Amino acid sequence: MRALDMKVIRDLWHLRGQVFAIALVIASGVAVLVMSLSTREALTNTAEAYYERYGFADVFAGLKRAPESIKHRIEDIPGVQTVQTRVVRYATLDIEGFAEPVMGQFVSVPEGRAAALNRLAIRTGRTIAPNRADEIILNEPFAEAHGLTLGDEVVAILNGNRRKLQVVGIALSPEFIYSLGPGALLPDDLRFGVMWMGREALAAAFDQQGAFNYVALRLSRGASADSVLPALDRILKPYGGIGAIARKDHLSHWFVMNEIDQLSKMSKILPTIFVLVSAFLTNMVMARLIATERTQIGLMKAFGYSNLEVGWHYIKFVIVIAAVGIALGLVSGAWFGKLATELYAGLFRFPLLLYKASPSAFVIASAVTFTAALAGTLGSVRRAATLAPAQAMIPPSPPVYRKSILARTRFGRWLDQPTRIIIRHIIRDPIRALTTVGGIASAVGLLVLALQWGDGLNWLAQRYFFDAQRQHVMIGLAEVQAANVVHDFEHLPGVLAVEPLRFVSADFEVGTITHRGALTGVVSDARLQPIFDETRNAVIEAPAEGLVLGTRLASKLGVEIGDRVWVNMLEGRRPQLQLPVVDLMQTHIGMPAYVHLDSLNRMLRERPSVQYINLLVDARAEAALYRELKALPAISAVMLRQAALDSFYDTLAEHLLVYVTMFTVFACALGFGVAYNATRIALSERGRELATLRVLGFRRSEISYILLGELGLLIALGLPLGCLAGYGLASVMATAFDTELFRVPLAIEPVTYGQSVLVILGATAISAALVRRRLDRLNLIEVLKTRE
């Protein structure tokens, strides 16, 4: 082996602590990058393969009821390849041993053969046999949640008739990767399940013989949904079409894509921080190494080593440091990636999973990190390479310290000598001090970012499940009914208060901007589900006329209070009206548009009608209420607030735990790496000075104070900055993860800052303790004998 390579190896071994500390930081960045890239790739590939194999459709449309005979008109739309008509209905279920009512979404499938589109991935059992009216196939997550297996019976109230259905198969579908009950935020497999029934049987149960109320299309290659949607809407309009959507707006697909999108964003924002910090750290260590090896550099040049060879020599250090970090990062990233993918696979229940440690992720991560580390150290290496040999041989003159403010102010005079040493040292090399402060701040910031997600969810839960929704139960009626149906519910057991609600699908239009959403009709003086504005933290009274828009919808449409919006309702007589915006409200969920229930009914030119009924319930009578609800025929949905809240926390808690753990590990690595390097470099630079002080009679604790006091001061600066950085990062993330369905709130609790600060303090304390141990073993003779 060449002598210079030997030098690289020995020097690196000598610096192993620092090399390892930097490698940890690099590894963290690489791990996040590999994790997010490979998980994203796995999810994308898996979803694509799943969609392809099971014929996930391109366009979807719901309607009231249309004769099967119009199917050929849909087939004639240019660009349409395959048309699948279906019957889809909600119904309540009575699951034995489960007190609460359960909702089922019944979807028709052809009997005895595979569907043209949206085919089922049968996990066990079989498809529906022809002419069997009582067979169903259950969605796997629902079946598992209730422990239902082949041969079990499920009782459903189909259009008012109590029916016993037999489970003949358990399946998954690309349409319901993410299955949400009506009005739910997150999947709740106990209280909502998708189930498939033969087309004939389901049509018969809901009076839809020879008709359909849902259609899915596969487009021919190259055809665009943009041209098909309006044509489809035109055909379905007379049959109560509520607006066709393209695959990109399909809820299940949207959630999967949103998850992938979040991974993409994470793969950009987080590794950037780590890579930047590690570039600074590598530079810090290399600058110091080059400073100590000044004369050696001069010597190599005196022997005839060229600038290039000297530069290359130091670049090898950077390469090795980066390589160690990258190797660690690739391994842990692949591991985290597998963990995250499995987590998603569990959440989405893909029947197939295409995870392989992505080579492109490895290559990207390695290239980015190498480039950053090299770019960061280029300055130092260049200085080393171009150092004039005669200059290099002269030891650098003692560093110039300035008297500065310390000597002049009263504060300065009050400081003791060791503290002066600390402050002068910081002032002398502000870049390095800033690197340390910045590194600590990033570590705290990352931790704040991770921990505040919990805060955000709590905040969201409080606003959404308590402030905005005060009802215990929300009932969905199978059909719109006259307003006096409300009284039927007042007499149910335990019901303390009732309040009606109505949703009507609608397109909102301002100029060229359109948004497909819904109008929510609320009553005057609503108490159970009022219009709740999160900014004012108060209820807004429903206006007699006009709209109250969510701020997100208002900004999408580009309107303010006083502007007018075209509202094209997609139900009933499909009125098209221009309504004024009378107020705005802030919410993190969805893009609501509120009107008064009375004005909504008036606009539809219907007698006072309702479709949803909110109940306030006495907890002691819950069981009795549930029993009655299970038997009520006209109900298609029962939503329980507590259940929704539980599933909100259950689903997110698992996710959160993985991410918070990951972030804590990475943030600690960052804090440790930065603090350790800063102190080790200070020790190497000032070993002589400190040893001299020891010779002069300073105690160990006193010289520790000088060295670690500096670190302490920098950390003290870094911690509050880190809290600020955390706030900044959280708001960047909140902006990055802003979607039409939900926004991430920025609601950081003080305790989150406290926890983050404590954790990073702990990580830096470990590095300080390690350096302190070295300091205690400082060999005075050795240090003074060697010449810098």
Place this chain on the structure above:
Amino acid sequence: MSQANVTLEAQGLTRVYGTGGVQVHALRGVDLALYEGELVVLLGPSGSGKSTLLNILGGLDQPTAGTVQFREHTLGRAGDAELTRYRREHVGFVFQFYNLIPSLTARENVALVTEIADNPMDPATALGLVGLGERLDSFPAQLSGGEQQRVAIARAIAKQPDMLLCDEPTGALDSETGILVLEAIEQVNRELGTTTAVITHNTVIGSMADRVMHIANGLIANIEHNSQRRAPSELAW
């Protein structure tokens, strides 16, 4: 000796340090020639410009004016690459502070240079020449000052340079160790015929040279020819 070939010739060398403010004239027009195989000692008070001269002769530094001619190399306005090649092919350096690479063993410190040389000797042979054949695998920290300096000499001569330039090689050593080091230099000069220039403060050392150049105030004040070189072992101070 006078009919020997000139190895290196310098003319009108000046070196001014510092631009703008205070200017230090370290060399004020030095002319000199070094002959093949001779051993020259440069003597002079501190600050007289000895190191500056040697650095320029060895291609470590550029003169402000004047030229240095070494075979086909014309130093003076040579670029960095040219100087590097010159040092690499022709010059060996020894410094007052041995400047060994602390993380490399004696053998590896020598190998550092032989690896980039055209016609080097084996590092072990070079170390044998300076009497350190037994200490090949010692690290600098495990060697005494004199031993370290001898490693430095081995490192300088291992590539079989045409010139060996030593800047106060005994400056940091006691007289006994200093003599060992000088013996190593003298032996290399005698056995390999390497043109050698040694800077020293110590007038006694002058008597081991073929010629002694007295430097004062940035100029060569006078040159002494010794009819007889004395062996380092006969020296004492």
